[in-house]
Amino acid sequence: MSTESYEDAIKRLGELLSKKSDLGNVAAAKIKKLTDELEELDSNKLDAVERIKSGFLHFKTNNYEKNPTLYNSLAKSQTPKFLVFACADSRVSPSHILNFQLGEAFIVRNIANMVPPYDKTKHSNVGAALEYPITVLNVENILVIGHSCCGGIKGLMAIEDNTAPTKTEFIENWIQICAPAKNRIKQDCKDLSFEDQCTNCEKEAVNVSLGNLLSYPFVRERVVKNKLAIRGAHYDFVKGTFDLWELDFKTTPAFALS
Amino acid sequence: MAATPTHFSVSHDPFSSTSLLNLQTQAIFGPNHSLKTTQLRIPASFRRKATNLQVMASGKTPGLTQEANGVAIDRQNNTDVFDDMKQRFLAFKKLKYMDDFEHYKNLADAQAPKFLVIACADSRVCPSAVLGFQPGDAFTVRNIANLVPPYESGPTETKAALEFSVNTLNVENILVIGHSRCGGIQALMKMEDEGDSRSFIHNWVVVGKKAKESTKAVASNLHFDHQCQHCEKASINHSLERLLGYPWIEEKVRQGSLSLHGGYYNFVDCTFEKWTVDYAASRGKKKEGSGIAVKDRSVWS
Numbered sequence: 001m002s003t004e005s006y007e008d009a010i011k012r013l014g015e016l017l018s019k020k021s022d023l024g025n026v027a028a029a030k031i032k033k034l035t036d037e038l039e040e041l042d043s044n045k046l047d048a049v050e051r052i053k054s055g056f057l058h059f060k061t062n063n064y065e066k067n068p069t070l071y072n073s074l075a076k077s078q079t080p081k082f083l084v085f086a087c088a089d090s091r092v093s094p095s096h097i098l099n100f101q102l103g104e105a106f107i108v109r110n111i112a113n114m115v116p117p118y119d120k121t122k123h124s125n126v127g128a129a130l131e132y133p134i135t136v137l138n139v140e141n142i143l144v145i146g147h148s149c150c151g152g153i154k155g156l157m158a159i160e161d162n163t164a165p166t167k168t169e170f171i172e173n174w175i176q177i178c179a180p181a182k183n184r185i186k187q188d189c190k191d192l193s194f195e196d197q198c199t200n201c202e203k204e205a206v207n208v209s210l211g212n213l214l215s216y217p218f219v220r221e222r223v224v225k226n227k228l229a230i231r232g233a234h235y236d237f238v239k240g241t242f243d244l245w246e247l248d249f250k251t252t253p254a255f256a257l258s
Numbered sequence: 259m260a261a262t263p264t265h266f267s268v269s270h271d272p273f274s275s276t277s278l279l280n281l282q283t284q285a286i287f288g289p290n291h292s293l294k295t296t297q298l299r300i301p302a303s304f305r306r307k308a309t310n311l312q313v314m315a316s317g318k319t320p321g322l323t324q325e326a327n328g329v330a331i332d333r334q335n336n337t338d339v340f341d342d343m344k345q346r347f348l349a350f351k352k353l354k355y356m357d358d359f360e361h362y363k364n365l366a367d368a369q370a371p372k373f374l375v376i377a378c379a380d381s382r383v384c385p386s387a388v389l390g391f392q393p394g395d396a397f398t399v400r401n402i403a404n405l406v407p408p409y410e411s412g413p414t415e416t417k418a419a420l421e422f423s424v425n426t427l428n429v430e431n432i433l434v435i436g437h438s439r440c441g442g443i444q445a446l447m448k449m450e451d452e453g454d455s456r457s458f459i460h461n462w463v464v465v466g467k468k469a470k471e472s473t474k475a476v477a478s479n480l481h482f483d484h485q486c487q488h489c490e491k492a493s494i495n496h497s498l499e500r501l502l503g504y505p506w507i508e509e510k511v512r513q514g515s516l517s518l519h520g521g522y523y524n525f526v527d528c529t530f531e532k533w534t535v536d537y538a539a540s541r542g543k544k545k546e547g548s549g550i551a552v553k554d555r556s557v558w559s
Contacts, residue, residue: 048372048373048430048431048517049519049532049534049554051395052373052389052390052391052433052521052532053530053532053558054390055388055389055390055391056388056389056390056530056558057558058390059387059388059389059390060528060559063387064528065528071525071528074382074525075438075439075525075526078380078381078382080381088397088398088399088400088419088422088423089369089397090369090371090391090393090394090395090396090397090398091365091366091369091393091394092393093384093386093391093393093398095384095386095387096350096354096386096392096393097346097347097350098343098346098347098350099346099349099350100346100384101387102381102382102383102384102387102388103381103382104381105381106379106380106381107379107381107384107400108379108400108401109379109398109399109400110399110401110415110416110418110419111415111418111419111422120458120461121461122413123413123415124413124458124461124462125401125402125407125412125413125415125416125462126413126415127458127461127462128401128402128442128458128459128461128462128463129379129401129402129462130458131457131458131459132402132441132442132459133379136441141339148366149366151422151426152418152422168421168422168425169421170414170417170418170420170421171418171421171422173414173418174414174415174417174418175418229339231339233343237355237362237365237366237393238366240351240355240356240362242343242347242351244340244343244344246340
């Protein structure tokens with residue numbers, strides 16, 4: 001990327017045109033096009049801000065002001081029943097797909113909706129996002145939602161083994177959390193197309209995350225006591241479908257063998 | 259009133275026929291009969307009442323119905339949740355997806371969001387609801403207290419999302435949204451010993467400790483709640499400053515193809531304050547290490 005300032009660039013152009021005046025018309029057309037594009041860029045930015053302003057005012061008039069009891073209560077405290085892990089993908093907002101109203105769901109969103117295993121330093125981010133709703137807010141349900149055409153899962157499936165890290169250092173470091181899912185799919189589904197493998201991996205990665213949830217002691221103890229339910233889901237926005245399943249984890253009473 | 263007060267109290271209930279049907283069904287098919295197979299869809303709020311009534315009808319004293327609340331989730335409740343999810347999804351499909359099918363079809367091929375939003379996971383501050391983002395508008399990261407770790411260290415969760423949205427999706431705007439009564443910021447402000455690694459929450463929110471230090475420097479004489487509010491806003495600016503520490507983000511901001519914005523949603527009085535990072539003015543400040551300069555500040559109410 002050039003670090004030349006626009007003043008230097010204009011100066012250079014001026015010098016060129018003074019030497020080759022027949023380029024004048026071409027230059028004029030290109031400069032006009034560039035100016036139009038820059039104007040549009042600027043107005044796009046204004047549009048972006050106007051967009052969220054009108055979104056907020058719409059929310060305030062049609063939702064907030066029409067439900068004063070709800071919002072007064074939420075201002076004091078929240079009692080969500082759900083903790084949801086969803087992908088940061090712009091197409092899969094859980095509030096849209098599952099119509100969660102404000103106050104219903106504590107929602108964590110990251111690349112490929114992953115839950116890493118317990119690690120106090122490396123994964124304090126997700127750990128905190130689990131610890132707070134579970135131990136402080138006492139949510140009753142955890143839902144991990146995978147989705148179709150997930151860029152994170154596709155990236156995971158595309159990583160060649162034993163190659164040097166690429167320039168997407170953070171992404172690769174993060175998505176390898178679900179490497180067990182990729183390994184399984186590469187083995188069990190090796191005859192499928194890459195696209196079908198990815199779809200299977202999207203669901204298998206959810207299962208890896210569900211398993212990882214149990215590595216957190218405060219999750220496991222509540223699941224065993226039946227105070228917390230863990231579910232996985234897959235939202236397919238190509239077909240318009242939503243699959244939902246549950247993690248069944250319990251210990252049966254011991255019986256003496258002797 | 260007759261010997262079965264339960265039934266009479268139900269009949270005063272506007273949804274009584276529904277609940278009554280449920281009880282009768284229960285009696286015929288036994289207590290393990292799943293609600294799923296009844297023809298009538300019973301709203302969640304009344305399922306809870308129905309459960310209470312079932313306990314009452316079994317001959318126990320009304321006082322014991324208190325025990326029915328807060329009891330461990332049982333299999334029947336699980337079926338309720340599945341049913342609930344199903345209704346929610348089908349409503350979305352009918353009211354939004356099918357109505358705008360062309361748009362969803364295009365989105366299925368690729369997303370081209372204009373925004374990367376970094377917001378708190380708090381159930382009260384969903385950016386789609388509060389700012390009206392539609393599917394395809396905003397790549398959204400949500401973590402505790404909407405914090406951004408520094409480029410050089412810290413967990414990779416948020417950083418991977420930055421990398422993807424900025425370098426692959428080429429978003430034009432990053433919006434960091436903080437909010438009132440943030441539990442994460444409160445935990446940060448209450449933390450006594452920063453080395454305290456007993457909990458995940460502490461290990462994570464310490465990422466925002468510079469915001470706490472700057473708050474204590476200027477606002478330590480205020481009431482704790484006001485200090486927290488100050489820190490909520492300071493933390494947003496601190497995160498914006500951190501974003502400029504990512505070389506590929508700074509490069510794009512410098513070129514003008516990426517703008518950084520801060521937003522503060524106050525759900526107590528329902529206002530939204532928004533501001534934009536003034537990169538040119540910030541560059542001078544950055545050398546002094548004293549934060550960022552902002553412009554275009556406005557409050558929507």
